[in-house]
Ligand SMILES: C=CC1=C(C)c2cc3[nH]c(cc4nc(cc5[nH]c(cc1n2)c(C)c5CCC(=O)O)C(CCC(=O)O)=C4C)c(C)c3C=C
């Protein structure tokens with residue numbers, strides 16, 4: 563056995579992958595990691611339903627999850643014995659597939675769905691008003707089996723094996739108290755969340771995340787990402803609200819669309835990601851500029867115009883989505899798209915008005931379909947080993 567205190571990083575086996583970084587991010591802090599953390603390459607997102615009706619069992623699970631997360635994010639096994647250090651008579655307290663792998667930038671971020679605040683756990687009066695259900699948007703084709711959930715967990719890492727290992731162990735620890743409602747794998751982050759990162763591309767081939775809120779934008783984080791005292795219940799101070807949307811892309815149709823049409827749909831150039839009114843990626847779009855035909859250069863039904871903060875009283879999002887490919891469907895089409903995730907201070911003032919505008923007018927709608935939806939209140943960070951996820955909610 564590896565011994566009770568061994569860390570995976572100390573086990574002398576070469577890491578079975580060649581990712582850019584194996585380093586850990588700190589688990590403890592004022593805010594949860596995985597929000598402003600520079601977006602890692604891989605995602606495993608899961609939504610759980612709570613199947614116990616006992617409040618104490620739920621609070622106990624959150625403590626166990628917090629302890630396991632504090633270990634796994636540092637590259638250690640989920641439990642103190644580890645995958646091979648425990649008694650032969652018992653199932654190991656870690657499943658083992660990450661043995662020998664470094665932390666790989668793993669972050670685990672928890673969120674609570676509005677259904678958790680029903681009558682079951684006595685939390686009804688603690689539900690934040692900002693955790694309101696989203697309105698139905700025109701064109702939505704949401705499937706309930708892959709929407710909602712009482713609790714969500716976002717695992718991000720540079721190595722998919724590490725992200726999957728973390729979710730699998732949390733589900734194992736939750737056996738009998740929670741059941742997995744759905745989970746989603748993602749790759750190729752579709753947003754940069756730091757100025758140190760290059761902007762990645764989505765599956766339509768466009769740079770995605772150029773105008774995103776970045777961790778260096780401290781005043782925007784304060785104004786548009788973190789819930790502040792007075793916004794709602796105190797247990798959410800320093801937290802953030804997550805909106806998830808699984809958005810399928812009809813890539814085969816897109817691939818038969820001309821380059822000019824593709825650029826007009828976004829209002830940006832495909833190569834550099836520059837606005838159609840500019841030259842370089844980070845030039846500000848000039849929404850007032852008109853062409854020789856008198857029409858706006860960035861069209862009225864383009865994605866960038868409709869999503870622009872100037873149309874929404876300055877409202878912005880911290881986008882942190884991932885590409886997904888779930889194989890191909892029965893017609894041979896790629897079952898692919900964007901698992902959109904955005905963090906914000908209040909979805910009623912940010913995601914909802916932006917998506918209302920996009921759903922009504924965006925030319926991109928001809929190529930995409932929203933198929934799942936979720937809204938979660940992500941509490942503030944865990945401050946030290948005596949604290950746990952949601953402690954202030956349950957006390
Ligand atoms: C309601 C929020 C949004 C949804 C849903 C959404 C879907 C979606 N977006 C892309 C691709 C791009 N989006 C871009 C910019 C952008 N998108 C949103 C919001 C939603 N997008 C915002 C707020 C912005 C920034 C607007 C701005 O301030 O200029 C871009 C341009 C590059 C960038 O800034 O990131 C692309 C490309 C897809 C493919 C998609 C659904 C599948």
Ligand SMILES: [Fe+2]
Nearest residue numbers: 770865866869
């Ligand atoms: Fe967008």
